[in-house]
Amino acid sequence: MDNETYSIAQVAKIMNAKAVLVNPELKIKKLLTDSRTIAAPDEGLFFAVKAQRNGHDFIDGAYQNGVRNFVVSEKGFTEKYADVNVLFVPNVLAALQHLAQYHRSRFNLKTIGITGSTGKSMVKEWLYQLLATDYNIVRSPKSYNSQIGVPLSVWQITENHNLGIFEAGISTANEMQALHDMIKPDIGILTNIGTQHDEGFDNRTEKIKEKLKLFENAKLLIYNPGYVKGIDMENLSIEQSFTWSTENAADLQVFERLNKNETTYLKAHYKSKQIELTIPFTDSASVENAIICWAVLLALGYENTLISERLTRLSPVVLQLQLLNGINQCSIIHDHYSTDISSLAIALDFLNQQNQHNRKTLILSDLNPEGKETAQVYQEVATLLKHKHAGRLIGIGPEISSFANLFDKSSLYFETIEELIAKLPEINFNNETILLKGQDRFGFAALGKLLTQKVHDTVLEINLNALVKNLQFYRAQLKPGVKTMAMVKAFSYGSGSFEIANLLQYHKVDYLAVAYADEGIALRKAGITLPIMVMSPEVSAFEAIVKYNLEPEIYSTEVLTDFIKALPANVQHFPIHIKVDTGMHRLGFEQQDLKSLMQILTHNHKIKVVSVFTHLAGADETLHDDFTQMQVQKYLAFYHELLTVLPDQPIRHVLNTSGISRHANTQFDMVRIGIGMYGFDAALPKSKGLETVACLKTTISQIKALKAGETVGYSRRGVLSHGGKIATVKIGYADGYNRNFGNGTGKMLVNGHLSPTVGSICMDMCMLDITGIEAKVGDEVIVFNHEHTIADLANAIETIPYEILTNVSQRVKRVYLYG
Known part of the structure; x- marks a missing residue:
């Protein structure tokens, strides 16, 4: 067995899996959990994890993308494909974690484990900046700190690394032990403790105790005693601790803070003497995270003069990609987070989510080798770009330019950003999505300013990760097979159009809903292929609805008759949605309309009723529960009457955001998720469990x-x-x-x-x-x-x-x- 690969047979043995192997010596380099983000599929092992969605439902997609190695817990898979290696295990997630734990055990490197409510990623990245000259470091990509993210992070370890820095994030009780067993930190860091994920625990104390499990048997723990009040830290199996505080006595007690000219001067007591340093940040979160890094380096034995010199040079860390409107109808993705293979793969996946332009361009600087040979790094980049269909490449820097033979011949190369900027008129970026992925030292910020439309100082930031987590929050409450319709009307509640729709399409919602046809047309022009329901179809828009394959909500016999008349002669079975008014008294067919509606639908082949739905007037409030049940009963009676004249059984849906939270017994075939995706649910106290978008x-x-x-x-x-x-x-x-x-x-x-x-x-x-x-x-x-x-x-x-x-x-x- 070499240091970086395992044969599929060896993996089966490690996981104690029941194996059906057609190629037992095939080497595994990549662990895959998402069928949409696959690179190097011939070296990948797909884990059909059951999380918010059942990973077995995406095996076909992974196979179509070239994967031939699978870890599954459900039967009936091997009969479909004869050319695959399959490992059967009782629990796929546990098997993934066990494999990562085994991999971690093979390497004798020092590890730092970081947990807390906020600041984990910032502290991790700054420690990387501060320690990279002394160690070959492997670290969590982005915020890969979950039950799935940690094993993917630990899998990156190679014999070239002598320090690992890994985040661990939990949202409920009894999650940390698995993360501890994979990371096994020698050094532990506890960052800020706040309200995040409080809803997953009985109380704050339980949450803190769960987080502290990461540090069992650690040699050193760095923490602020103010965050663990009421916890008996003496009972922890830790060899040594190092404390810091800005209020009370501690190993590092910061007693003075002075902001001046975008910097912060800090003075502290340490080992009975005063020490000081200046950091290039003024906001409270950055100052606290810098103090944590200060404490870590002191605890590791660094002299304060060296620490001061290094902290003065700390660079800002943009923890998330930014998608903005660019010049000449372009979309610009900024990613200055880090320059390594893992973060490049994540950025390319986000680039591929964008469908608003047919053309894509990657502007990429020299990368950080992270302990690998330079030639190996760029060979991996070339392979990654090929598998990700990254589009045109523009390389910046002497290293990537020297490996031009590895990339497509249409690629362009420049030694510096300044050279590229001088050539911008000739390159003529226009109507394309551009990913900027580069080291700060190359001056990518200046290029970004030139390519991005001037931004008014007032901006609305939309956290797409939070939106996805909210979507998954509701999906986790759904019964198997229940579809999701995402409401993106009113410019996605003010949050954007194609930007939100691209994300929802990527995460495989089943339907989108807009208020008016022009909203749906804009999404079609931006590359959205999902079914789109138009809730307020106007007669003047019927032609466009047909042209752009939109699906109208039909709420009266007049609208239905007018729409049928507007359909071209050759159109058959055009999809429509019937809305029933059961008590909202806004739009919809009522009981007295049922007979005429049935007459129109009988033997009518020009249209096809794909769904029948109603809108609940008070699903969020207990006092309206009787009325809600009455609405549901009226809806079901109406629906069953319609079935007598319809050739197929349409989708049933009645629940909106609050209905999902309160009326699980009426999920039927589909639910409609609206404001809940954006972090608000009137049925949940203070929208508990949702994230701010x-x-x-x-x-x-x-x-x-x-x-x-x-x-x-x-x-x-x-x-x-x-x-x-x-x-x-x-x-x-x-x-x-x-x-x-x-x-x-x-x-x-x-x-x-x-x-x-x-x-x-x-x-x-x-x-x-x-x-x-x-x-x-x-x-x-x-x-x-x-x-x-x-x-x-x-x-x-x-x-x-x-x-x-x-x-x-x-x-x-x-x-x-x-x-």
Whole structure:
């Protein structure tokens, strides 16, 4: 057995699997869990993991993508394909983890395990920056810290590595032991403990105790005692601990913090003496993460003079890919997270999700070898680009240019970004998706600014990972076989059009729903192929509905008759959706319409009823449960009457977001997920279990000191009776910030402090009272996020989260984060 590959027969033995092998000596290099993101399939082993969705349902897709090695727990697979190696195990996830545990045990490298609520990825990446000159480091790609992510991370270990840095994230009790057994950290780091995933535990103490299981038998643990109050740390089987604090006595006690010119000066007590350093960040999260890194290096025995020198050079880490609108109808993906093979594969998968342009371009700098030979790195890159169908390659740097023979002959190469920028007029990027993947030292930020449309300082950030997690939250509640229809009407609740639809298509929802035909047409033009239901079809749009293969919601005999007349003579079985009004009294057929509807549908071959549905008026509230049940019964009676004249059985669906949470017995054939994907569910207390998807932020334009009694804004409505300091920020009612937020009703976060509005909300700006808050022109201001939520804003002006989110103006640029 060599150090980096196993034969499929050896894997079977390690996992104690029942094997059916047609090629027992085939070598396994890649572990695969997603049929959509497969590279080097001939070297891959696909694990049919049962998570939110059953991995066995995607075996066909993996096979079509070239995979011939599978780990399964369900029978009936080998009969379908004769040319595959199959390993049968009782639990596929456990087998994946056991294989990773075995692989980890073969290497005698030092490992650092990191867990906490926030800061894990940042601390991991900064430790990589700080220690890379001393070690060959293997680390978790992106935020691969889950039950599936950790084994994929650990699998990367080779004999060339002498330090591993791995994250471990949990969301429920009894999850950490498996992660511990794979990582087996020598050194443990506990980062910030917050509210994330509280819903998976009985209380905060249980969550902390579960996280601490990662550090069993560690030689060293670095932590802040303030995060483990009430926990008996003496009972942990840890050889040594190193503590840090900004408030109390600790091994590293930071007692002074001073912000100056985009830097933070820190002074601390350590071993009965004072030490100090400066970091190139000022925000509280970055400062805390830097202090953790400071503590780690001190605990490892580094001298503070060297630590100070290295922390001064820390680079910002963008933890997520950014998708933005570019020049010349382009879409730009920024990925400056890291430059290694694993992160490149993730970025290419995101590039392939984008269907809005036929043409794709990758601009790639020299990569970090991460302990591998340079030639091996670029051979792996060439193989990856081939399997991922990455499109045109533009290489930046001397290394990638020297391996041009490995890549497509149409590729372009430049020694520097400046050379590429000089050639931009000749290259003429136009109507394409461009992935920027490069090291900061090459100047990719400057290239990004040239290729990206100018962004208004007020932006709405959409976290696509959070949206997917919310989608999976609802999918996990569905019975096997229940389909999902995702509501993307109203510009996806203000969050975007093709950007959201591409993601939903990639994650295999069954249907999309839009309000009007033009929304569906825009999605079709952007490459969306999913079935799309149009909820408000207009007669004037019938021709376009047919042309773009959209499926109208039919809610009256008049609309049905008009639509049938509009269908071309040669069209047969065009899909339509029948809406039944069972008590919402908005749109839909009622009982008295049933006879005429049945007459039209009888023996009509021009149309096909693909679904029949209704809308529940009060699914989110207990007090309306009797009414909800009445609606369901009326719907079922209507549906069964229709079946008597229909050749096929249409899809049944009645549940919206809140209905999924509260009425599991009426899931029927499909459910409709709407605002829940964006983090809000009126049926869940404080939307428990959902993640915040949107963050609206702006910046400070000017700061003024006011004397007592001076007024602010139109009609002099704002008054600082005792004087103080105001900040003018770049958001107003034209951006969707409601005028009702004026005069203190609205609040925004300025450097972590809630600051009330002063005076009236203007068209393009408003003023905040920042008296007593340290701030400067250009500072970021949060209008809403996970702390100061959309629900908080909605409550302040007595409306609902839908209105806050959908009111965000289209002139506010959307930035999509992924990874």
